[in-house]
Structures are given as C-alpha cells and as structure tokens.
Amino acid sequence: MTIDLEALYVDLHTHPELSFQETRTASVAAAHLRDLGLRVEEGIGITGVVGVLENGPGPVVWLRADMDALPVEEQTGLPYASTARGISPAGVEVPVMHACGHDMHVTALIGALEALVATRTEWAGTVVAVLQPAEEFGAGSKAMIADGVLERFPRPDIVLGQHVTPLPVGTVGVRPGTQMAASDGLTVTMHGRGGHGSRPHATVDPVVMAAATVMRLQTIASREIDPRHVAVVTVGSIHAGLKHNIIPAEAVLELSLRYPDDETRERVLEKVERIVAAEAQASGALTPPTIVNDHSLPPTINDPAPTARVSAAIDAALGEGSVIDPGMFTGSEDVSWFARDAGVPLVFWFWGGIDPALYAGAVASGTVESVIPTNHSPFFAPVAGPTIEVGVTALTAAAREFLA
Missing domain, CATH: 3.40.630.10 (Zn peptidases)
Known part of the structure; x- marks a missing residue:
C-alpha cells in the first residue's frame, strides 16, 4: 500500500x-x-x-x-x-x-x-x-x-x-x-546585589550590568573579527527580576555563537569571556560572572x-x-x-x-x-x-x- x-x-x-x-x-x-x-x-x-x-x-x-x-x-x-x-x-x-x-x-x-x-x-x-x-x-x-x-x-x-x-x-x-557553522550555546549569569528599586545606590544592579554586556558583545563581530571572516554573536534571551520595584540579585543571558572554524571559535569565546568579566568588574560586582557552555556543535x-x-x-x-x-x-x-x-x-x-x-x-x-x-x-x-x-x-x- x-x-x-x-x-x-x-x-x-x-x-x-x-x-x-x-x-x-x-x-x-x-x-x-x-x-x-x-x-x-x-x-x-x-x-x-x-x-x-x-x-x-x-x-x-x-x-x-x-x-x-x-x-x-x-x-x-x-x-x-x-x-x-x-x-x-x-x-x-x-x-x-x-x-x-x-x-x-x-x-x-x-x-x-x-x-x-x-x-x-x-x-x-x-x-x-x-x-x-x-x-x-x-x-x-x-x-x-x-x-x-x-x-x-x-x-x-x-x-x-x-x-x-x-x-x-x-x-x-x-x-x-x-x-554550516560551528556553534556554542552559553548561559551567562551576572551576579549583582539586590535591593529596593528606590535605593539603587545600595545595590549592584545586574540589569544595567547585563544591558551593558549585551551592547558590548555586539562589537565582537563588528570590531574584533576580520570582516572577511564570519562570526555571529546573538543574545537570544535575558531574564532578570520579578517586580518593577525590586532590583534583582542576578541577570541571566543566553548566547548563541557561530563561526566557520576552530580558530575563530577560540577567538570569539575568549572575547566573550573578557567582555563579560570586564562589564561585571566595571559595575562593581562582588561575585564574578559564571559562564556555562550548554552545547557545542562542530x-x-x-x-x-x-x-x-x-x-x-x-x-x-x-x-x-x-x-x-x-x-x-x-x-x-x-x-x-x-x-x-x-x-x-x-x-x-x-x-x-x-x-x-x-x-x-x-x-x-x-x-x-x-x-x-x-x-x-x-x-x-x-x-x-x-x-x-x-x-x-x-x-x-x-x-x-x-x-x-
């Protein structure tokens, strides 16, 4: 049949x-x-x-x-x-x-x-x-x-x-x-210090930290990779906070990275780690950010x-x-x-x-x-x-x- x-x-x-x-x-x-x-x-x-x-x-x-x-x-x-x-x-x-x-x-x-x-x-x-x-x-x-x-x-x-x-x-x-490109999926957690939305000076705001990180990550492909090469850095999700008047203790970013070869992969991963750590330090974070590699595809x-x-x-x-x-x-x-x-x-x-x-x-x-x-x-x-x-x-x- x-x-x-x-x-x-x-x-x-x-x-x-x-x-x-x-x-x-x-x-x-x-x-x-x-x-x-x-x-x-x-x-x-x-x-x-x-x-x-x-x-x-x-x-x-x-x-x-x-x-x-x-x-x-x-x-x-x-x-x-x-x-x-x-x-x-x-x-x-x-x-x-x-x-x-x-x-x-x-x-x-x-x-x-x-x-x-x-x-x-x-x-x-x-x-x-x-x-x-x-x-x-x-x-x-x-x-x-x-x-x-x-x-x-x-x-x-x-x-x-x-x-x-x-x-x-x-x-x-x-x-x-x-x-097709190689890829990595990363989960980045930015650690801040939570508190009341009316007292931002008493906190380390991970939302601002995450926002600055997202913007800086965009410069990897546009400013740090040879334009003749291929690299993609995408932030697919941001999760932080539960209420408008609470500054949360952490923000979580999920990244999708793409590249054609192992050499470009190593360069992009190094730059992601550098930027994430630098933005956390610039924000006064007391705890370094954590980066977890959820998957890696050749x-x-x-x-x-x-x-x-x-x-x-x-x-x-x-x-x-x-x-x-x-x-x-x-x-x-x-x-x-x-x-x-x-x-x-x-x-x-x-x-x-x-x-x-x-x-x-x-x-x-x-x-x-x-x-x-x-x-x-x-x-x-x-x-x-x-x-x-x-x-x-x-x-x-x-x-x-x-x-x-």
Whole structure:
C-alpha cells in the first residue's frame, strides 16, 4: 500500500513535540518503517528510532532525519496549524510548532525508504534510517551515539542528510567544505546585589550590568573579527527580576555563537569571556560572572568527492540546474557527529520549500528577507505537496548514488 506522504506530513505538523519528548512522532515513524519491512528499534538515545533495510552485500548508507519541534506559537494560518502545548525543560508550559521543518524531514525520509523498497531489485547494500531526537538541543546525535547506535547497527560508509529551507521548491543547495557553522550555546549569569528599586545606590544592579554586556558583545563581530571572516554573536534571551520595584540579585543571558572554524571559535569565546568579566568588574560586582557552555556543535563539513557525486545525482533526478551552491549557512547542526565518530564522509544539503512564484516576486522587489519566512519563524510553512516530492527524490537519488 502506498503511503500518503502529504497526510503523514500534516499529521506530524499538527502534533509537534519538543526535544527528547518525541514519543508520538517516533511511534508514527517506527510504524511506517515496520510496514515497509525494515528491522526497527525504538528508544535509541531516549526517543530515537533506527530502521535497517538490508538488501544483499554492498555499502552501508545512513539516512538521517531529525524529529523535534520548537517552543514557538504557530501563526501560519494553515488549516492544520499546530495548537499543541508542551512542557519546557524549565517546567514551563509553552506552545510547540514545527517551525524548523523537521516534520518535512521525517516525511521525506519515509518517502525515500518507500522508493528504495520499491526498487530494491535495482540496488544492493544496506540502508540505515536514523530518526534523531533533540537536534534543537544539539544533543540528539550524541545521545544516540552514547546509546551505542554505531555499534548496535550496521556501521555507515557514508552519512547523508537534508534540511528544508526558504529556497524555492525545486532548488537544492549543497556545497563542498563547510556547509554550516560551528556553534556554542552559553548561559551567562551576572551576579549583582539586590535591593529596593528606590535605593539603587545600595545595590549592584545586574540589569544595567547585563544591558551593558549585551551592547558590548555586539562589537565582537563588528570590531574584533576580520570582516572577511564570519562570526555571529546573538543574545537570544535575558531574564532578570520579578517586580518593577525590586532590583534583582542576578541577570541571566543566553548566547548563541557561530563561526566557520576552530580558530575563530577560540577567538570569539575568549572575547566573550573578557567582555563579560570586564562589564561585571566595571559595575562593581562582588561575585564574578559564571559562564556555562550548554552545547557545542562542530561545523557541518561536506566531503568534496561524495558531495560532487550527490550534486550530480540530484541534478540529474530533478533536472539540470536544480542544484546550486548556497554558500555557507551560519545555522548549525549536530548531524556531523555521526560521521565524525564513525570516521566516514558526510554530505548534507538543503532543499527549498517556498512557492517559486512567491520567491521570484520577493527577489524582484528586493523583499526576500522581509517577505519569505525563515526556519524558526512562527510563519514558516513549506508548500507541502511539491516540497515532499522534491525531498523524496533528492534523498532517494543521493542514496542510490552510493548503493551498489
């Protein structure tokens, strides 16, 4: 029986789940893999799923898709828009949305497996489907590796993966070398001395300290990194205080840092530490600030030779000119841990999910940045049908390129 992939996508989109909470998503995906005849195990790395399709001697190709959603309130207006709620790691109820397209990734992977099963007389080898949790935490791949995914299942000869993005449908973006940036997520706590809002002179105000720190951090990329290089320093959240007339005892900043290589990473981290410490000292803080590294992700690096093969295979499958070099993305991924720990090549690419006419109009008017929603936006919604088809075709073509 043919899988209704669009219905599967709508179902997953309507029922998003937060990182390491993807129990329903995992169950739905595992059921489809079993229906296709794969050997399936669940609960790998807490909520991960692995399916194995053996088809005689030959290479082992891993196909990876991530499953988790984000704490975002959907505003797409779609008839199948998510109204789901979830509980964050902090114990707070939050809205949940597939604002990064992981529902599309799962759907395309299942569609590619269906195509591979249907054509198994034309290829030989082993396909391992890896449905990974907690990509948004940057922790899912490591959790699966810690749970023995590289030892318990056929070890890969190559790892392949793809990500939907705001390119026009029918366009695939892939490049050799660094495809996505490395990143670190830091939690910075500025320690002050709390007191009454009417007596600021008797306190050390961490709110002012944090505000000065945020502004000074912006000078790292603009004034301390060579303009020819790439670096991003983003303060994603600030938390301080509970009432208007209380100066709190501390302020917490959450930082997202991005860079293309280890050398730039070391420079940025050193500058962040220097600025945070200096602003605390300038404010008269009696306790030095604390910096905790919540996650660290390596750059996503595509091996050149297999990337050339993937590019040619996808271009042939979708039509000449479908594949472009999109440049390096400053977003980050944890997919590369699978390839790095296995010591094998990785190829990771992007495929478009935006209506081509809408995209062309935005390009013509110079409004791409303001009109086309990006990943993590509450308005991000790939055009379901054609995006699924292209994702299935691209992933199938790439897998077949390496199967005997």
